[in-house]
Amino acid sequence: MSRPSVAQPADLDVVRDSYDRVADTYVDMVATTSLGDIRLMPWHRAAMDVFADAVRGLGPVLDVGCGPGTVTAYLAERGLDVSGVDLSPRMIEHARRLHPECTFSVGSSTDLDLAEGSWGGIVGWWSLFNLPRLVLPQVLSSFARALVPGGQLIIGTHVGNGDLVRTEAYGGVPVRWTTHLWQPDQLVALVEQAGLQPTAELRLPADGQIGPGVILVAKA
Ligand SMILES: C[S@@+](CC[C@H](N)C(=O)[O-])C[C@H]1O[C@@H](n2cnc3c(N)ncnc32)[C@H](O)[C@@H]1O
Numbered sequence: 414m415s416r417p418s419v420a421q422p423a424d425l426d427v428v429r430d431s432y433d434r435v436a437d438t439y440v441d442m443v444a445t446t447s448l449g450d451i452r453l454m455p456w457h458r459a460a461m462d463v464f465a466d467a468v469r470g471l472g473p474v475l476d477v478g479c480g481p482g483t484v485t486a487y488l489a490e491r492g493l494d495v496s497g498v499d500l501s502p503r504m505i506e507h508a509r510r511l512h513p514e515c516t517f518s519v520g521s522s523t524d525l526d527l528a529e530g531s532w533g534g535i536v537g538w539w540s541l542f543n544l545p546r547l548v549l550p551q552v553l554s555s556f557a558r559a560l561v562p563g564g565q566l567i568i569g570t571h572v573g574n575g576d577l578v579r580t581e582a583y584g585g586v587p588v589r590w591t592t593h594l595w596q597p598d599q600l601v602a603l604v605e606q607a608g609l610q611p612t613a614e615l616r617l618p619a620d621g622q623i624g625p626g627v628i629l630v631a632k633a
Contacts, residue, residue: 417558419523419551424590425500428543429521431588432480432501438583440481440507448622449480451487457569458487460615460628464534464567465491467632471533472561477522478540482508485515488536498525499540522552527559535560537568539626542592549593553607560633566609570595572616572625597627604631 422428439449447453451461465488468474472494476485479497481504488495489512496516499505508517522541535556544552556566573594582588601611609631617626 416526417551417555419555420545420548421521421523422543422545422548424543425521425523427589429500429502431582431590432499433503435583435586435588436481436501436503436507438586439504440511442583443481443483449483451484456615456617457628460567460569460613460630461487462491463613464536464565464630465493467565467630468534469493471564473532474534474536475525475527475532475559476536476538477525477556478537479508479517480504480540482512482515482517484536484538485517486512489515493534495534498522523548525555525559527555529558530561532559532564533561534565534567537566537570539569539571541568542570542594543590544593545591546593550603550606553603553609557607557609557633560609562633564633565612565630566604566632567628567630568600568604569626569628570600572597572627595627597629600627600629604629609633 443449474495476497479485479499485497498518498520500521505517577592611631613630615628619625
């Protein structure tokens with residue numbers, strides 16, 4: 414049976430090129446600051462620890478938009494059968510170099526071949542905010558279909574209203590992408606519409622370094 418299609422974002426190629434361009438700087442940031450390293454962000458880590466416990470034994474876990482694989486490796490250390498996928502080949506080069514024990518592939522969240530009812534957990538860790546507003550619900554539905562009964566989705570993303578057109582990121586690297594901001598309640602509604610049951614929501618106020626965020630967990 415063919416899988417229901419997800420619309421491909423018109424800006425996918427420029428978003429890919431942009432993340433290829435920032436990948437080296439992003440990896441430096443994770444290595445040299447507390448930003449982006451889940452081990453150094455206690456509330457992020459706590460949420461991921463609960464997720465790891467919840468999905469253990471349910472099936473494989475996919476880290477979608479894994480970047481350089483920091484979260485993928487964190488979950489692998491916790492004994493999970495986890496792999497990562499990212500739009501940016503350069504991010505995946507870094508992930509493979511930094512975490513050779515994990516499996517990574519290049520691909521878009523909008524074009525994943527996810528067999529129905531086959532994944533114990535799916536992670537979308539600050540990696541879904543570039544998806545156009547009409548595409549994110551389709552991607553969430555594809556995640557919902559892919560999870561086993563009781564399987565868990567954890568997403569983290571930027572909170573706010575409207576869209577930010579970015580022309581530079583991570584210390585001045587030129588990029589072209591749009592950050593779509595979401596209110597937590599809007600995301601909860603999307604997750605429910607996708608057929609998932611929200612189980613937890615952690616709101617993270619701006620802390621001077623990064624803007625407000627939310628972590629949402631839902632189960633199939
Ligand atoms: C802010 S980084 C976060 C990376 C990683 N999740 C982390 O926490 O370090 C956003 C990532 O999302 C990826 N990304 C953006 N759009 C994507 C898409 N359509 N499919 C897969 N990955 C995507 C980017 O390439 C980038 O690696």
